[in-house]
Amino acid sequence: MAAHSRLLQLLIIVLFGTFVARFLVKDIPAAKRVVSKVRLFRACSDDRYSDVYDKPSDPALAKEYALVNERHFGGRLPTIPIRWEPRLGEGSDPGPAGLRVQGLWHKCGRRIQILVNPVLKSDAHALRRTLCHEMIHEHLYASGDTRTKHGPAFQTVLQRLLDEKAFEGILATESDKGFLRSWLSQEKSALASMDRDLRQERDALHKMDKQFDRLNARIRLANVAGFGGPSDSDVEALEDARNKRVFVINALVRKYNERGGEFNKQVKRYNIMVSYPDGLDEENSFQPNDPAGGYVDQKKRHKKTRK
Numbered sequence: 001m002a003a004h005s006r007l008l009q010l011l012i013i014v015l016f017g018t019f020v021a022r023f024l025v026k027d028i029p030a031a032k033r034v035v036s037k038v039r040l041f042r043a044c045s046d047d048r049y050s051d052v053y054d055k056p057s058d059p060a061l062a063k064e065y066a067l068v069n070e071r072h073f074g075g076r077l078p079t080i081p082i083r084w085e086p087r088l089g090e091g092s093d094p095g096p097a098g099l100r101v102q103g104l105w106h107k108c109g110r111r112i113q114i115l116v117n118p119v120l121k122s123d124a125h126a127l128r129r130t131l132c133h134e135m136i137h138e139h140l141y142a143s144g145d146t147r148t149k150h151g152p153a154f155q156t157v158l159q160r161l162l163d164e165k166a167f168e169g170i171l172a173t174e175s176d177k178g179f180l181r182s183w184l185s186q187e188k189s190a191l192a193s194m195d196r197d198l199r200q201e202r203d204a205l206h207k208m209d210k211q212f213d214r215l216n217a218r219i220r221l222a223n224v225a226g227f228g229g230p231s232d233s234d235v236e237a238l239e240d241a242r243n244k245r246v247f248v249i250n251a252l253v254r255k256y257n258e259r260g261g262e263f264n265k266q267v268k269r270y271n272i273m274v275s276y277p278d279g280l281d282e283e284n285s286f287q288p289n290d291p292a293g294g295y296v297d298q299k300k301r302h303k304k305t306r307k
């Protein structure tokens with residue numbers, strides 16, 4: 001009997017204690033921090049990838065990780081699994097801008113891994129950039145910082161790695177990058193519209209060339225017959241019109257090539273821009289655009305067969 005009542009007392013104390021603890025946790029910042037740390041400790045940052053923890057690292061990625069660790073983190077980062085993950089970026093349509101997730105530092109309980117999008121296999125610079133980014137997450141976590149995502153502490157290490165030339169990149173704010181992205185979209189449409197104009201001008205020139213052929217045929221016939229044929233003013237008028245058109249086309253081609261060259265330069269710049277908005281734990285890249293240009297100046301002269 002006595003044992004039973006003692007057990008009941010204990011149960012009541014535990015229940016009451018839990019209630020008080022819960023109440024306190026809500027109001028005491030330190031307790032709140034402890035709870036959030038425990039939660040963080042147990043949480044999975046993304047459940048989709050928890051099935052690959054036990055798979056071995058990709059040897060090439062592991063080698064690259066070890067190299068960056070040795071050169072830029074004094075070899076202090078722990079060896080963690082790192083592998084290609086084709087599912088990165090899945091479920092989010094790259095869209096017209098072609099944005100894709102490139103890498104992820106992934107934590108599930110005490111287990112940590114780095115996942116890299118296989119699209120980076122063909123781009124060593126982008127791979128290194130992504131790897132450095134994920135390794136900074138690992139560095140912060142390993143040094144006890146479980147709160148920083150892409151905040152000041154992250155940015156400080158990022159700047160150091162950039163200074164040490166760990167990767168090729170330009171530091172930019174998210175708004176800089178957004179501004180350039182919208183400029184690129186606008187410029188792409190402007191170039192497409194110039195391209196349409198050029199095609200129209202060239203079609204018109206082609207029609208004029210056919211007119212010239214017909215005119216030349218008439219001149220040849222007149223030369224044989226010794227009379228008739230188009231008047232000098234008709235020929236000169238067509239010649240003038242054609243020269244003007246060639247001038248317009250060449251000016252358009254020059255402008256197109258200039259703008260196309262600048263566009264390509266900015267696409268390249270965009271792709272090495274490194275910016276991280278707070279709270280976003282994924283990195284995106286802009287898929288390269290088709291290179292503009294490819295036009296050549298053309299100056300076709302009509303044949304004068306008239307004597």
Ligand SMILES: [Zn+2]
Nearest residue numbers: 137280281282
């Ligand atoms: Zn990140």
